[in-house]
Amino acid sequence: MRLTLKIWRQKDTTTAGRFVSYQVDGVTPEMSFLEMLDVLNEALIERGEEPVAFEHDCREGICGSCGFLINGVPHGPRRHTTVCQLHMRFFKDGDALTLEPWRARAFPVVRDLVVDRSAFDRIIQAGGYISAPTGSAPDAAAILVPKEAADTAFDAAACIGCGACVAACPNAAAMLFTAAKVTHLNVLPQGQPERDDRTLNMVAAMRREAFGSCSNHGECEAVCPKGIPLEFIARLNRDVVRAAFGGRREPLVVHGAPLRPAHEDT
Amino acid sequence: MQNTLDARIPSGPIEQKWDRCRFEMKLVNPANRRKHTVLIVGSGLAGAAAAATLGEQGYQVQCFSFHDTPRRAHSIAAQGGINAAKNYRNDGDSVFRLFYDTVKGGDFRAREANAYRLAQVSVNIIDQCAAQGVPFARDYGGLLETRSFGGVQVERTFYARGQTGQQLLLGAYQALERQIAAGTVTMHPRSEMLDLVVVDGKARGIVTRDLRTGAIHSHVADVVVLATGGYSNVFYLSTNAKASNCTAIWRAHRRGALFGNPCYTQIHPTCIPQAGEYQSKLTLMSESLRNDGRIWVPKEKGDSRRPNDIPESARDYYLERRYPSFGNLVPRDVASRAAKEVCDEGRGVGPGGHGVYLDFRSAIERLGPDNVRDKYGNLFEIYERITGDDAYQVPMRIYPAPHYTMGGLWVDYHLMSTIPGLFVGGEANFSDQGANRLGASALMQGLSDGYFILPATVPDYLARTELPRVDTSHPAFREVEEDVRQRTHALLQADGRRTVDSFHRELGRLMWDNCGMARSDASLRRALAKIPELRDEFHKDVRVLGTEEELNQSLEKAGRVADFLELAELMCTDALLRAESCGGHFRVESQTSEGEAKRDDAGFCYVAAWEYPGPGQAAVLHKEPLTFEHVHLAQRSYK
Numbered sequence: 006m007r008l009t010l011k012i013w014r015q016k017d018t019t020t021a022g023r024f025v026s027y028q029v030d031g032v033t034p035e036m037s038f039l040e041m042l043d044v045l046n047e048a049l050i051e052r053g054e055e056p057v058a059f060e061h062d063c064r065e066g067i068c069g070s071c072g073f074l075i076n077g078v079p080h081g082p083r084r085h086t087t088v089c090q091l092h093m094r095f096f097k098d099g100d101a102l103t104l105e106p107w108r109a110r111a112f113p114v115v116r117d118l119v120v121d122r123s124a125f126d127r128i129i130q131a132g133g134y135i136s137a138p139t140g141s142a143p144d145a146a147a148i149l150v151p152k153e154a155a156d157t158a159f160d161a162a163a164c165i166g167c168g169a170c171v172a173a174c175p176n177a178a179a180m181l182f183t184a185a186k187v188t189h190l191n192v193l194p195q196g197q198p199e200r201d202d203r204t205l206n207m208v209a210a211m212r213r214e215a216f217g218s219c220s221n222h223g224e225c226e227a228v229c230p231k232g233i234p235l236e237f238i239a240r241l242n243r244d245v246v247r248a249a250f251g252g253r254r255e256p257l258v259v260h261g262a263p264l265r266p267a268h269e270d271t
Numbered sequence: 272m273q274n275t276l277d278a279r280i281p282s283g284p285i286e287q288k289w290d291r292c293r294f295e296m297k298l299v300n301p302a303n304r305r306k307h308t309v310l311i312v313g314s315g316l317a318g319a320a321a322a323a324t325l326g327e328q329g330y331q332v333q334c335f336s337f338h339d340t341p342r343r344a345h346s347i348a349a350q351g352g353i354n355a356a357k358n359y360r361n362d363g364d365s366v367f368r369l370f371y372d373t374v375k376g377g378d379f380r381a382r383e384a385n386a387y388r389l390a391q392v393s394v395n396i397i398d399q400c401a402a403q404g405v406p407f408a409r410d411y412g413g414l415l416e417t418r419s420f421g422g423v424q425v426e427r428t429f430y431a432r433g434q435t436g437q438q439l440l441l442g443a444y445q446a447l448e449r450q451i452a453a454g455t456v457t458m459h460p461r462s463e464m465l466d467l468v469v470v471d472g473k474a475r476g477i478v479t480r481d482l483r484t485g486a487i488h489s490h491v492a493d494v495v496v497l498a499t500g501g502y503s504n505v506f507y508l509s510t511n512a513k514a515s516n517c518t519a520i521w522r523a524h525r526r527g528a529l530f531g532n533p534c535y536t537q538i539h540p541t542c543i544p545q546a547g548e549y550q551s552k553l554t555l556m557s558e559s560l561r562n563d564g565r566i567w568v569p570k571e572k573g574d575s576r577r578p579n580d581i582p583e584s585a586r587d588y589y590l591e592r593r594y595p596s597f598g599n600l601v602p603r604d605v606a607s608r609a610a611k612e613v614c615d616e617g618r619g620v621g622p623g624g625h626g627v628y629l630d631f632r633s634a635i636e637r638l639g640p641d642n643v644r645d646k647y648g649n650l651f652e653i654y655e656r657i658t659g660d661d662a663y664q665v666p667m668r669i670y671p672a673p674h675y676t677m678g679g680l681w682v683d684y685h686l687m688s689t690i691p692g693l694f695v696g697g698e699a700n701f702s703d704q705g706a707n708r709l710g711a712s713a714l715m716q717g718l719s720d721g722y723f724i725l726p727a728t729v730p731d732y733l734a735r736t737e738l739p740r741v742d743t744s745h746p747a748f749r750e751v752e753e754d755v756r757q758r759t760h761a762l763l764q765a766d767g768r769r770t771v772d773s774f775h776r777e778l779g780r781l782m783w784d785n786c787g788m789a790r791s792d793a794s795l796r797r798a799l800a801k802i803p804e805l806r807d808e809f810h811k812d813v814r815v816l817g818t819e820e821e822l823n824q825s826l827e828k829a830g831r832v833a834d835f836l837e838l839a840e841l842m843c844t845d846a847l848l849r850a851e852s853c854g855g856h857f858r859v860e861s862q863t864s865e866g867e868a869k870r871d872d873a874g875f876c877y878v879a880a881w882e883y884p885g886p887g888q889a890a891v892l893h894k895e896p897l898t899f900e901h902v903h904l905a906q907r908s909y910k
Contacts, residue, residue, distance in 0.1 A: 060339065063512040064551060069343060122339060126448060135445070142402035145397045145402075162431075163434065163437075165437075
């Protein structure tokens with residue numbers, strides 16, 4: 006089949022970008038979307054034009070490197086599918102597709118379809134871990150984890166950090182990403198000692214980056230290739246309330262934390 | 272360069288070697304640790320774990336990754352699980368049994384002392400990861416679940432659905448991010464190591480390219496650790512991630528580190544078959560599927576009926592037939608070769624006849640679809656997403672693909688290469704796995720090296736070694752930087768006609784046909800004649816557009832393929848020398864009358880470690896003899 010692609014080309018972060026149209030011929034249904042772009046890039050190089058930069062690595066939907074908008078939808082039209090796992094059998098001859106990078110202030114464009122997602126790492130640095138220095142661990146069987154907690158933790162930990170949730174959100178919020186990590190760790194017995202600090206510090210870190218606020222729009226869940234549910238955002242909100250009002254320590258001193266008891270607001 | 276290789280294996284009974292080694296190590300005073308800089312290249316299981324742990328100990332760690340974030344490393348793609356001799360199942364497992372299985376599974380080409388240590392440390396790894404919050408599978412009592420894997424008869428494999436590698440890597444990544452926040456580790460994302468700097472015979476730094484800006488930087492250190500993974504992408508089509516490459520270890524090899532057993536590659540039996548010429552990679556289906564899936568092909572050649580229309584009587588469950596005691600769970604090398612044989616006989620299925628069926632019908636009847644979904648649901652989804660087929664209804668089609676390289680830089684018991692101060696961990700070293708790796712042992716080795724071995728042996732080196740102050744103005748750094756600039760420049764200057772990928776594809780086909788699942792003297796000589804021609808053509812005719820001073824993905828690829836073109840020749844040289852079949856290395860000339868691999872212990876019971884003598888000169892062989900005191904050398908049998 007033959008496709009028309011309108012692709013965002015941008016030299017670097019500071020240079021303005023623009024759309025450029027390309028024809029791709031000889032696309033077969035068995036190809037993955039990225040293999041179709043490989044075909045385009047090979048043709049561009051042969052013509053002496055610079056290939057389109059896009060991020061990818063494992064091409065198995067697990068490393069989280071890939072991702073861009075196809076006709077405005079992160080990772081394209083298939084649910085629970087990263088763009089590397091999206092196959093051309095879901096498109097038809099003559100389709101016109103617009104490809105553009107994640108659009109979010111917190112994710113500046115590096116080149117073409119490549120963006121800088123290091124803000125996610127900084128959220129993890131603020132508390133997305135359980136402090137367990139090497140060598141200090143008790144026997145694994147000494148920590149019993151109820152199956153339900155283990156399963157919930159796993160569902161949350163399935164996040165691949167691709168950034169589709171941010172790209173889909175009209176506010177460019179990172180709530181689903183943050184909620185997934187908070188849920189993974191807060192639901193486990195091992196995560197309890199740091200639970201409140203983790204929650205507040207990660208939310209504060211999220212606010213320090215250029216992400217917007219959550220307005221329960223739900224687009225994030227709809228595009229998440231790993232099916233991380235919106236429910237985890239509710240869990241995060243409950244944990245924020247718990248941490249802020251838990252009265253574990255007074256006064257609450259967390260730099261950048263957005264929350265304080267409502268009656269203190271003026 | 273030494274002629275006899277000293278592996279520095281501690282004396283004493285095998286159970287005590289590691290303890291003794293640790294006791295004999297010199298320590299660095301906590302107050303002095305921050306005076307030492309450690310460079311760690313790679314942020315997969317071995318790299319991230321080592322960086323986090325050495326950071327916790329108080330060293331100044333700098334960690335490098337060519338990805339945008341350390342969490343993308345290819346360890347993340349491992350599906351099935353991680354072995355540990357916990358014996359929580361009470362089914363007869365022990366440290367000794369895991370050790371024994373590893374040495375036997377590696378076809379008696381692994382170092383006994385290393386394999387024993389790996390089995391010992393395996394139990395600590397599970398403890399460490401559970402404490403970090405890795406969401407391992409649990410039973411209803413809250414205890415850890417395990418399952419069995421190829422080549423063993425106990426259930427010692429811990430797992431997190433089909434995403435064990437992802438969850439273990441995220442555990443290590445989170446520990447690493449914690450140290451980054453604490454200021455003990457500095458992370459350099461989008462930085463690719465392009466060369467090693469050796470000063471007065473010791474590894475003292477690296478030269479990197481900033482992939483965003485193209486800037487070439489020198490980094491000085493007291494120790495360099497490479498944890499840069501394997502080189503299966505020399506075959507172009509493999510299960511490795513697209514960017515996985517050999518550049519870091521190959522450049523270190525060119526600077527004097529010996530390369531151990533380069534020809535040992537693992538061809539994984541359960542991958543989704545290639546669908547077309549444009550194919551960019553192959554996707555693995557976890558070996559855990561072989562627990563419940565049954566592998567078969569039609570008994571008759573050219574049986575073109577749909578799989579569900581082929582009656583039981585016309586199916587050949589060839590693994591169960593040939594290996595009744597291990598059945599579908601024979602080790603990877605055995606399963607891969609058997610698949611190739613039935614396909615070569617013309618009984619393969621799917622396009623081009625390059626496939627065999629992996630059938631879940633009897634498992635679904637026995638366990639019910641819900642239980643099968645619970646165990647393998649995500650793998651069935653992956654399969655459906657790629658092929659469009661529903662494996663609950665029709666059998667999967669699978670075929671072997673390059674997956675893992677047991678070869679790598681030669682290291683001693685301390686994981687130090689032949690360049691003092693250059694340590695190598697994980698898949699990048701020539702490994703504890705011998706000539707074949709058992710399933711669920713790569714994650715174990717990566718984390719063992721990263722959490723427990725390197726953080727013990729690196730400080731010992733620091734404590735024992737005189738390390739005069741060096742900075743980037745040292746002539747050795749200037750020289751290597753200039754080398755890197757010239758190499759990068761030359762790739763852009765070639766201004767030829769062919770794309771980098773077209774060369775890579777050609778090299779891959781050449782290697783798969785001549786140095787793949789089965790090799791012969793003739794095929795290897797053919798490859799050895801072709802590779803230098805292809806390499807010359809590459810340097811004359813490659814087309815890389817753009818400039819050095821920007822994000823240039825073609826330029827990155829070109830550098831990696833240039834190194835693959837050199838490594839490929841060494842792989843074939845090594846394969847030609849090893850005129851025996853062992854593990855993943857099947858030499859057509861060396862087989863039993865039943866077509867099974869035939870080892871030659873009298874001739875080849877050694878590690879082949881190759882020295883780089885200079886451009887255009889033949890590689891020089893060094894040998895490390897292997898002795899087996901605890902595991903009886905025997906022809907493997909899984910019948």
